[in-house]
Amino acid sequence: MAELVYSTAVSKSDPLDRTCLIVGQVPHVKQIKFERLANVLSPRVDEETFQIAVDSLRFSSIPSNACATCPLWLNGAFVAGLPPYATRHNSDARPHALARAVQSTLGAVGGDRDEIIVVVCEKRNAFASASAIARVYPKYSAKSGKQKKTKTVTIDFVFVGEGDDAPLSEDEAKVMSSAAEGIRLAAQMVDTPCNLMHTDIFLDHVRAVGDKVHIKPVIIQGEDLVKHGFGGIYGVGKAAVHAPALAILSHTPKGATKTIAWVGKGIVYDTGGLSIKDKLHMPGMKRDCGGAAAILGAFQAAVTEGFSENLHAVFCLAENAVGPEATRPDDIHTFYSGKTVEINNTDAEGRLVLGDGVAYARKDLKADIVVDMATLTGAQGISTGRYHAGLLTNDGDWETACQYAGRASGDLVFPLPYTPEFHFAEFNSSVADMKNSVANRSNAQSSCAGLFINSHLGFDFPGTWIHLDIAAPVYTGERATGYGVALLMCLFSSYSKSALLSGLASSFQKKSPADDDAKPPPSKKRRSGKA
Incomplete structure (x- = not known):
């Protein structure tokens, strides 16, 4: 079971304590100065390592819904690139690819460690991205055995684009939480x-x-x-x-x-x-x-x-x-x-x-x-x-x-x-x-x-x-x-x-x-x- 928290600022976190995923379209991730992400990566990942990892993300020239991922530090930190193609009947937020990115990294690690997801996107895609992440964390399970503790999944947003550098507001985070609760x-x-x-x-x-x-x-x-x-x-x-x-x-x-x-x-x-x-x-x-x-x-x-x-x-x-x-x-x-x-x-x-x-x-x-x-x-x-x-x-x-x-x-x-x-x-x-x-x-x-x-x-x-x-x-x-x-x-x-x-x-x-x-x-x- 997971509790989803939509945050109004990039949280302070250490990959040793909370598994971290940075995800977004590669051109957007490259626009972000490392200082804006250091709160969730330091001291385990430095700027040079991060840039090498981002540069390593590659995609086929054939349109695909697949994401590209690269570990940054053991199983504690990852970066994922969303596909460059989102054609006219798809969402520009690439929500299905975003869900896959979360599942293939944090989902593969599993366990009950707390997690933090930093979504790098244009603000107009924030709601679709928030909803996509909610779909990754189901609430129902009838598995027997020791009850796992509820882990906290914090979702942060870093916005790119002209006029979109303001952080998520309290009201916007509340709407995302309401949507996520309804979806789940x-x-x-x-x-x-x-x-x-x-x-x-x-x-x-x-x-x-x-x-x-x-x-x-x-x-x-x-x-x-x-x-x-x-x-x-x-x-x-x-x-x-x-x-x-x-x-x-x-x-x-x-x-x-x-x-x-x-x-x-x-x-x-x-x-x-x-x-x-x-x-x-x-x-x-x-x-x-x-x-x-x-x-x-x-x-x-x-x-x-x-x-x-x-x-x-x-x-x-x-x-x-x-x-x-x-x-x-x-x-x-x-x-x-x-x-x-x-x-x-x-x-x-x-x-x-x-x-x-x-x-x-x-x-x-x-x-x-x-x-x-x-x-x-x-x-x-x-x-x-x-x-x-x-x-x-x-x-x-x-x-x-x-x-x-x-x-x-x-x-x-x-x-x-x-x-x-x-x-x-x-x-x-x-x-x-x-x-x-x-x-x-x-x-x-x-x-x-x-x-x-x-x-x-x-x-x-x-x-x-x-x-x-x-x-x-x-x-x-x-x-x-x-x-x-x-x-x-x-x-x-x-x-x-x-x-x-x-x-x-x-x-x-x-x-x-x-x-x-x-x-x-x-x-x-x-x-x-x-x-």
């Missing part, structure tokens, strides 16, 4: 297996976050879902020992003029239901709550740092279990939207719970902007890859804003085609308003899955709808990444009272040429959630 909370919940993270325990986490920000959640669970008309959520989770639920946390500050709803898929385990997964595809399905976990972490961080508009976090929770009460293929459920759905694949369950969630956001919460986040389709990883979430939206300006926020946060996104006229017919049913799974699995599966959710919000919805399919980026290897927390904080940064977050839009006007097509999120002065 989301990752912890996704890493935890269903026997320890079933719907009732997930609800306990919702209540805990509510207590922290002084908000009491609304919870509708079990048979009450039927009474209220939530046929989608109930139909997915009714066979499980722990009952399905809809939970809502609502932040409603005075003076708010806009209402935003974040709706998360919280399938705590997905067996596939009666359309059961095989032994190769079922392991890892504890991660199917990644969307709801990310929204919980993001809500905690956003409200903690001050959010000027109405913000609702909606959690659609269920375990897609097998049992006598399980939904069968051919069953028909009536959703909160009033629409009927013929089930032709019980393993297409995430869209069912989210259909109820987004309908609630429109009908009851009167949301202007609805974001749903979900580990929705395996096809997402094929469509947009391991690092980029699939993005589907009815609003072109917000599509651009999402891509910007992805690069600013390190949680990358890439658009999927939004053409209901081409794709929604895949759900045609002879006996209900729609089926829940497509007829042709070769026809933009990820777009189709998102459109199913959109149909329950209503294609006539006058506001902005944003769907984020995070199936692939929610984990790397066998660990959760906490994907989505930093993205939501950046996407809605114009509503934040944090100077660091609200300043991201203006700071990214001075971008690298690769990001010339990026633009800040639509102004909060626009009406009806439209950008």
Whole structure:
């Protein structure tokens, strides 16, 4: 277990006592005078040794996400160079390479020694860098044996670039800490297996976050879902020992003029239901709550740092279990939207719970902007890859804003085609308003899955709808990444009272040429959630 501390100045440290990593793009590291780093390297590493090590960092001429590293003093100090290439659909902060640099140096050393990481970067990349480091330090472990002590990982920043020599402020460090806490909370919940993270325990986490920000959640669970008309959520989770639920946390500050709803898929385990997964595809399905976990972490961080508009976090929770009460293929459920759905694949369950969630956001919460986040389709990883979430939206300006926020946060996104006229017919049913799974699995599966959710919000919805399919980026290897927390904080940064977050839009006007097509999120002065 590690405690992360974001520092406002380069700390005094000896590599004999704390393992040290200096990391950044090589040209940036070379700009820094050694005196600014001597606090963490002396007396073990002198200036000449440091310069020789930096000069030794080499990269291939072929674009790569690999970093270059060199030890400075035994296993006590390292320098790492981030790759020189960050192309137009990557973040200029190189967050994935930064995470690799930390893992390949400090992670390889291991142990419970305290650590210090000095990130050399432009200030506009500080938030993405801070978030990337948070993803490297997971909180969940069930390993037996002697309990290791909690080590302290101090993260310092040395800024380069014109006007960026001022140190990190207390407020900026606080925002980074809030983001890191949200990221690590989301990752912890996704890493935890269903026997320890079933719907009732997930609800306990919702209540805990509510207590922290002084908000009491609304919870509708079990048979009450039927009474209220939530046929989608109930139909997915009714066979499980722990009952399905809809939970809502609502932040409603005075003076708010806009209402935003974040709706998360919280399938705590997905067996596939009666359309059961095989032994190769079922392991890892504890991660199917990644969307709801990310929204919980993001809500905690956003409200903690001050959010000027109405913000609702909606959690659609269920375990897609097998049992006598399980939904069968051919069953028909009536959703909160009033629409009927013929089930032709019980393993297409995430869209069912989210259909109820987004309908609630429109009908009851009167949301202007609805974001749903979900580990929705395996096809997402094929469509947009391991690092980029699939993005589907009815609003072109917000599509651009999402891509910007992805690069600013390190949680990358890439658009999927939004053409209901081409794709929604895949759900045609002879006996209900729609089926829940497509007829042709070769026809933009990820777009189709998102459109199913959109149909329950209503294609006539006058506001902005944003769907984020995070199936692939929610984990790397066998660990959760906490994907989505930093993205939501950046996407809605114009509503934040944090100077660091609200300043991201203006700071990214001075971008690298690769990001010339990026633009800040639509102004909060626009009406009806439209950008």
